[in-house]
Amino acid sequence: MGRWQPNARERLAEAALELYGERGYEQTTVAEIAKRAGLTERTFFRHYADKREVLFGGAGELEDLFVRAVTGASADAAPIEAVAAGLDAVSEVFADRRAFARARHAVITANAELKERELIKLASLSTALAGTLRGRGVPEPAASLAAEAGVAVFRVGFERWLAAPGDRDLTGLVREALTEFRAVAAGG
Amino acid sequence: MGRWQPNARERLAEAALELYGERGYEQTTVAEIAKRAGLTERTFFRHYADKREVLFGGAGELEDLFVRAVTGASADAAPIEAVAAGLDAVSEVFADRRAFARARHAVITANAELKERELIKLASLSTALAGTLRGRGVPEPAASLAAEAGVAVFRVGFERWLAAPGDRDLTGLVREALTEFRAVAAGG
DNA sequence: AAGGTCCATGACAGTCACTGACATCAAGAG
DNA sequence: CTCTTGATGTCAGTGACTGTCATGGACCTT
Numbered sequence: 001m002g003r004w005q006p007n008a009r010e011r012l013a014e015a016a017l018e019l020y021g022e023r024g025y026e027q028t029t030v031a032e033i034a035k036r037a038g039l040t041e042r043t044f045f046r047h048y049a050d051k052r053e054v055l056f057g058g059a060g061e062l063e064d065l066f067v068r069a070v071t072g073a074s075a076d077a078a079p080i081e082a083v084a085a086g087l088d089a090v091s092e093v094f095a096d097r098r099a100f101a102r103a104r105h106a107v108i109t110a111n112a113e114l115k116e117r118e119l120i121k122l123a124s125l126s127t128a129l130a131g132t133l134r135g136r137g138v139p140e141p142a143a144s145l146a147a148e149a150g151v152a153v154f155r156v157g158f159e160r161w162l163a164a165p166g167d168r169d170l171t172g173l174v175r176e177a178l179t180e181f182r183a184v185a186a187g188g
Numbered sequence: 189m190g191r192w193q194p195n196a197r198e199r200l201a202e203a204a205l206e207l208y209g210e211r212g213y214e215q216t217t218v219a220e221i222a223k224r225a226g227l228t229e230r231t232f233f234r235h236y237a238d239k240r241e242v243l244f245g246g247a248g249e250l251e252d253l254f255v256r257a258v259t260g261a262s263a264d265a266a267p268i269e270a271v272a273a274g275l276d277a278v279s280e281v282f283a284d285r286r287a288f289a290r291a292r293h294a295v296i297t298a299n300a301e302l303k304e305r306e307l308i309k310l311a312s313l314s315t316a317l318a319g320t321l322r323g324r325g326v327p328e329p330a331a332s333l334a335a336e337a338g339v340a341v342f343r344v345g346f347e348r349w350l351a352a353p354g355d356r357d358l359t360g361l362v363r364e365a366l367t368e369f370r371a372v373a374a375g376g
Numbered sequence: 377a378a379g380g381t382c383c384a385t386g387a388c389a390g391t392c393a394c395t396g397a398c399a400t401c402a403a404g405a406g
Numbered sequence: 407c408t409c410t411t412g413a414t415g416t417c418a419g420t421g422a423c424t425g426t427c428a429t430g431g432a433c434c435t436t
Contacts, residue, residue, distance in 0.1 A: 003431040004384065029421065043385055045423060078375045116304035119311055123303070141344045142376075145369045148340035156329045156336075181333045185373030187266045188330075191402040192414065217392065231414055233394060 009047045009057070011037040016054040021103060025051075025111040052117040055104060059121040063128050066090050070132045079138045083129065083150035084178055090154065091171040094161075102162050126151045149185075153177045197235045197245070199225040204242040209291060213239075213299040240305040243292060247309040251316050254278050258320045267326045271317065271338035272366055278342065279359040282349075290350050314339045337373075341365045 005011070015036035019028040030051055034044045048054045069089035073082035094101055108114040129147035130140075138146065157174030164173070193199070203224035207216040218239055222232045236242045257277035261270035282289055296302040317335035318328075326334065345362030352361070 002384095008384080030423085031421085040386060041422090042387080042424090046384080049423095051422070079372055080375055112308065115311070116308045119307040120300065120304045123307055141348070141365055141368055142372045144344055145340060145365070146372045148344075149337070149369075149373060152333060152336035152340070156332055160329070177329055177333070180329055181337075182373050182375075184267060184330045184334045185337060185370050187268055187370075190413090191400095196413080218394085219392085228415060229393090230395090230416080234413080237394095239393065 005038060008037065008039055008043065012039065012044055012047055013054050013057055017104060017107065020055070020107045020111075025107065025114060052114055055108065055114065056117060056121055059124070062090060062093070063125050065093065066125060067128050067132050070129060071135070073136075075136070079133050079136075079142060079146040080149065080182070082133065082136060083146055084175075086129070087150060087154055087157075087174050087178065088171055091157070091174050094158075094170050098162070101158075105159075105162055122151050122155070149181060153181050156181075193226060196225065196227055196231065200227065200232055200235055201242050201245055205292060205295065208243070208295045208299075213295065213302055240302055243296065243302065244305060244309055247312070250278060250281070251313050253281065254313060255316050255320050258317060259323070261324075263324070267321050267324070267330060267334040268337070268370070270321065270324060271334055272363075274317070275338060275342055275345075275362050275366065276359060279345070279362050282346075282358055286350070289346075293347075293350055310339050310343070337369060341369050344369075 012033060016028070016033045019033055019036065030044050031041045033054070034041045037044075044054075048057075066086040066089065069086040070082045073085040077085070108118050126144075126147045129150060130144040133143035133146055134140065154174055154177075157170065157177040160177070161168060161170045161173045200221060204216075204221045207221055207224065218232050219229045221242070222229045225232075232242075236245075254274040254277065257274040258270045261273040265273070296306050314332075314335045317338060318332040321331035321334055322328065342362055342365075345358065345365040348365070349356060349358045349361045
């Protein structure tokens with residue numbers, strides 16, 4: 001047995017999501033989160049840079065996954081097709097986490113500061129994707145535009161998945177969003 | 189002569205942009221901004237909700253302008269064409285403000301918190317555009333996707349304009365970005 | 377086993393963004 | 407001339423976040 005309970009970081013993230021859900025983000029103090037996790041406020045800030053970041057621990061892994069899938073797409077795939085491969089990979093990860101995704105999404109959409117943080121994570125993802133596409137030989141601004149398109153398509157598909165009843169498949173909804181997107185861009 | 193100097197709000201915005209540029213956003217306190225504007229910290233917060241918002245006073249007008257142009261596009265224009273009309277209208281506004289736009293953009297890109305605020309303003313613009321498109325009879329998710337596309341295209345064109353030497357025309361750069369975008373979506 | 381180092385955490389004081397409550401005083405209304 | 411209005415000042419308070427030093431179990435060395 002260690003001197004402290006294990007998984008301090010995860011306990012903090014859990015406590016934060018619960019409290020943000022129960023009372024709202026602004027009505028929750030960091031001291032309360034730390035207390036529920038059996039830690040102190042100071043320790044919270046050693047694990048998370050600020051009060052928002054505690055909800056975004058997985059953003060880095062998601063970005064890596066998306067980038068790897070795009071990198072791994074066949075060399076002759078068009079930019080939008082490489083992005084589509086990334087969309088499939090990312091969609092799979094969420095398949096069995098809809099309850100968690102819904103709780104987290106509800107908390108985030110209820111607060112402007114949290115929305116800001118989510119947007120900058122998506123922007124970071126977009127930047128990483130654009131870089132990956134350039135690495136595949138896609139010139140600018142096509143790389144940036146394809147990356148932005150991919151993120152927009154994922155977001156639309158993801159939100160429809162969260163709103164959908166029962167057993168709709170995220171991968172399918174994201175693919176539908178991509179198809180719609182291409183029709184719109186074509187002038188449909 | 190009033191009891192106070194006029195244009196307190198504008199003086200605060202000017203002082204803030206100067207100080208953020210000179211020392212950086214984080215190294216500037218609200219008390220310093222207020223002092224340079226000849227006011228107190230408390231008065232700063234009566235004009236701007238927070239330390240970031242002072243750089244985004246014009247966001248509302250820009251959104252209105254964009255929305256009005258899309259609303260005014262010919263009734264049989266495709267969604268992406270209506271958005272293009274909005275892009276033209278917004279581009280015009282910036283034509284003679286490149287120096288200011290550059291200073292502001294440099295400050296914003298130098299700081300993550302300011303980037304977050306910029307992103308949420310663009311997201312708000314996107315949401316407003318999507319609503320306007322739905323008002324024109326465009327169904328979801330086409331409306332949201334066309335709106336996101338419009339904002340992405342503007343941002344790419346805008347950044348190229350800021351980076352470009354001399355006398356490049358913003359309207360032209362944004363139109364080029366739109367053309368490239370449509371090619372990418374088509375699978376080019 | 378004794379001693380030494382490591383490192384996650386605690387304790388505590390401090391800065392600054394932001395808010396609520398109340399006071400002030402020129403300008404305009406009547 | 408008086409009254410009301412509204413932008414500003416003053417002041418006290420909360421909470422996010424940081425720097426610094428102390429603590430003590432785990433692990434390593436001998």
